[in-house]
Amino acid sequence: MTGREGERGQAVLRAVGLRKTFRDTLVFENFHLEVSGGGLVALVGPNGAGKSTLLECLAGAMPLDAGSITIVGEVSDPSSASHWRSVYGVLDDFTWLPDLTVADHMMLMSPERDADAVHRALESFGVAGIRDRMPESLSSGQRQRAALATVHVRPWHVLLLDEPENHLDSEGFETLVRELEQAAEPRRCIVLSSHSSVLVERLGCPVITMAAPG
Ligand SMILES: Nc1ncnc2c1ncn2[C@@H]1O[C@H](COP(=O)(O)OP(=O)(O)OP(=O)(O)O)[C@@H](O)[C@H]1O
Numbered sequence: 001m002t003g004r005e006g007e008r009g010q011a012v013l014r015a016v017g018l019r020k021t022f023r024d025t026l027v028f029e030n031f032h033l034e035v036s037g038g039g040l041v042a043l044v045g046p047n048g049a050g051k052s053t054l055l056e057c058l059a060g061a062m063p064l065d066a067g068s069i070t071i072v073g074e075v076s077d078p079s080s081a082s083h084w085r086s087v088y089g090v091l092d093d094f095t096w097l098p099d100l101t102v103a104d105h106m107m108l109m110s111p112e113r114d115a116d117a118v119h120r121a122l123e124s125f126g127v128a129g130i131r132d133r134m135p136e137s138l139s140s141g142q143r144q145r146a147a148l149a150t151v152h153v154r155p156w157h158v159l160l161l162d163e164p165e166n167h168l169d170s171e172g173f174e175t176l177v178r179e180l181e182q183a184a185e186p187r188r189c190i191v192l193s194s195h196s197s198v199l200v201e202r203l204g205c206p207v208i209t210m211a212a213p214g
Pocket of ligand 1: 027045047049053
């Protein structure tokens with residue numbers, strides 16, 4: 001799998017021979033994925049196909065049964081600090097902590113504790129006005145926009161997005177498309193899952209179709 005046309009660089013993410021089971025359920029096996037710098041790849045497939053599980057495994061949040069993952073040339077080791085600087089996922093289980101505002105969360109994710117960068121990140125997703133709100137007081141779409149805005153303050157080489165279109169209204173959807181189109185950088189790549197054929201078509205990116213476990 002390669003990066004988008006005209007933006008090809010060296011492999012940022014290389015996954016080889018991945019296998020994951022839950023008890024008797026084989027979710028995927030011998031799964032390979034390579035994404036170049038500037039690349040964006042979409043995972044599609046029916047409910048239960050294994051998209052979220054794959055993203056969790058790539059994020060290092062869930063152990064694999066077999067296989068190896070390399071990120072910018074380094075074998076992924078979820079127990080190392082460098083792993084968490086290299087990989088970032090806005091996944092199903094995005095955690096909002098109690099008693100912290102949206103801006104507090106983002107400041108914690110920003111290595112430079114850069115309040116201006118936090119403001120700009122929220123602004124880019126049209127939610128600068130919620131910076132001092134508690135996440136539980138927000139609508140699901142506002143929370144999704146804030147979660148997506150964190151990708152501008154948290155460092156990453158590999159960004160993993162699980163159904164990023166969820167809860168977004170049409171304006172939020174357009175913002176998401178624009179942000180993803182502008183995210184290409186030589187030492188960065190993105191893997192996302194989606195049930196939106198419109199999003200995948202708009203992005204014009206390579207698609208991997210996963211099948212439901214038998
Ligand atoms: N913690 C778990 N324990 C046992 N089985 C699990 C667990 N998480 C997922 N599964 C199973 O693994 C398979 C893949 O699930 P997964 O959530 O990765 O699919 P998905 O493609 O993301 O689905 P959806 O489109 O519904 O989000 C399913 O059969 C699911 O039942």
